[in-house]
Amino acid sequence: MKDEEVALFRKQLLDKLKVLKGDVNVLENDVARSKKDSATHDISKFADLGSDNYEVEFDMEMLETESEEIQAIVEAIKRTDDGTFGTCAACSKRILKxxxxxxxxxxxxxxxxxxxxENGGPLDL
Ligand SMILES: [Zn+2]
Incomplete structure (x- = not known):
């Protein structure tokens, strides 16, 4: 792949990372706030907190998914640096544009x- 093409993808990746990181920060703040709110409830109210706890768990799941995407983007940016960007990590062939x-x-x-x-899981690389 040409350098300028890699540079273009790198820019896209950085932009996406910025957007995602922004989202995750908001999400993390939300989770922190929910936890704080729960902590301020007195014990007698905890009995009906089921739905609130469910919401927090849901947020954490979203956070995890987003973090995985961020991780993948960070790795891709590293690959634009070491020159392996656009090459398949398993078979070393070029990934189609x-x-x-x-x-x-x-x-x-x-x-x-x-x-x-088809193998139902990540390849053991
Ligand atoms: Zn491959």
Whole structure:
């Protein structure tokens, strides 16, 4: 891949990272606030807090998903630095550009990704 193409993807990745990090900060604040709110409730009210706790758990799940995406983006940015960006981590073939345009942080080519999904879990790399 040409340097300027890699630079373009890198910019996209950084932009996405900024957006996601912004979102996660908001989410983290929300979770912190929910926890604080629960803590200020007196014990007698805890009996009917079921639904509130559920909400906090839901937020944490979202946080985890977003963090995984952030992790993938950070790794992709590293790959733009070490020159392996756009290369499949499993078979070392080039990842097709339409795939990278859709998922700039893709680390597997379509073939390996399909195999991974069929095997029902991440490849042991
Ligand atoms: Zn591959």
């Amino acid at each position: 339409p795939r990278l345009r859709a998922i700039p942080y893709a680390k597997l080519c379509v073939k390996c990704k399909t195999m991974e999904e």
